[in-house]
Amino acid sequence: MNPFDVVRHPPLVAGRTVCETCGSRIAGMCKPLDAAVLDDVASDSEHTDLPARGTLFREGDPAKRVYTLIDGVAKLTRLLPDGKQQVVGFRFAGDLLGFTTRNTYPFDAEMLTPSRVCKLERPKLDELLKRHPLLERRFLDLCVQELGSTQEQLVAVGRLPADCRVATFLLLLDNAHRIRGLPLKTLAMPMTRADIADYLGLTLETVSRTFTAFRKRGLIREPGHGQVELLDHEGLQSLAEGDTEH
Amino acid sequence: MNPFDVVRHPPLVAGRTVCETCGSRIAGMCKPLDAAVLDDVASDSEHTDLPARGTLFREGDPAKRVYTLIDGVAKLTRLLPDGKQQVVGFRFAGDLLGFTTRNTYPFDAEMLTPSRVCKLERPKLDELLKRHPLLERRFLDLCVQELGSTQEQLVAVGRLPADCRVATFLLLLDNAHRIRGLPLKTLAMPMTRADIADYLGLTLETVSRTFTAFRKRGLIREPGHGQVELLDHEGLQSLAEGDTEH
DNA sequence: CGTGGGATTGACACGACTCAACCCCGGTGG
């Protein structure tokens, strides 16, 4: 059902590098932990399932837990007073959700597909952090990474025309699949045109028009609902870099 | 000369809470450190002066040092292949500059005023991090904070019309002065219209027109070059929140 | 006094938004 739940990769290095509880290996908090620490974390964590459109938490809620997205896709949004929203990021299987040093979440987290998360209570996390210095370092890395991708998004939204922005989104999606070892020919794309528009600072109509333009130019194919195939990586790449030529 | 260098605040709490070497108290890495740690840091750090328009480091340079901006204002920019640039943030006295867990800087750092920085070699920082766990926690806090403000910026750039964006910028500037205890009637504004435009995803002409519109509406005054006075906080606030009314 | 960078202002073009109609498809219930 969920396009992301079929995967089972071999460990990257010998030994237990995957958190057996949450399956996290790629981007989650467990990545650099050794077996002892993993057991420690695992004993404190617990699973929950959410339906598509389910809300994990809302902007302003007390940040009582951190989550690892075991499987599924989430969008993170900030709401404006007038009802418009800005998507500040998408999250995929293995990603960390809701980590912050503040005491409330800074955005909503809503699932785009039926999903499973591994949740960890904040006090337990704080204990773990005290016990395992490596873990704190890990969070720092993740935070720096997140900052980097938000800045990338900012550049796209601030300085690129519509078609270039859509190209960056498609490459982002492609990359999310690539680093997870997911099928790369046809990409699962559970987000609606409206989601993509809110991510790129456009309207859903503009996104829709851009997709059909890309189809006509032979840049992409859409074999079915919620799927894309990138036919011309080169072309998309040069678009994403701001080449408005041809 | 530099509008930010006149300040000398009393310590917030009793004891030595300000790094005597770098003067950092507000936002820099030294904030939560006790005297012993401060001495430790101070003995490894060193000062440098930069002229206005001086470059501290460039995107892609090996991240060999971290800096604390003792005094002055910096802009952080990402460059696009076609020459356009996006300002991903401004930094003020006391702020940390160039901290990352990656091995290259993700953006350029250019001074807008004559500035002084306190620099610390990366290997020494790594040692300090090992020796003082509190410091690592501090960096995590700073990173989370930075992420939050980048997301704010993203919302403004992605979803607000020009006048609302300019209002958010003015309030940002006001806040930067407020938390530093700097004069709040007339704010020092060392950035050019082009800098502001690159921060907000606009053109310098649009920024200029918006400023004159604000002047005519009585929202602001500009007593001199590089200075603004916010006459109607309320009005700017409601603009910044997306109220396009009146 | 001349020079150059920053800022302002105007005329115009164009890209993206708005509003609206329509299609497609899956689900639901009569």
Place this chain on the structure above:
DNA sequence: CCACCGGGGTTGAGTCGTGTCAATCCCACG
């Protein structure tokens, strides 16, 4: 079984906000 409904997507026509290009102004500085 089929009519109805609603959500997502596409497409068109017209408007409007910004971008573009260019002229002019201001002022600090050499």
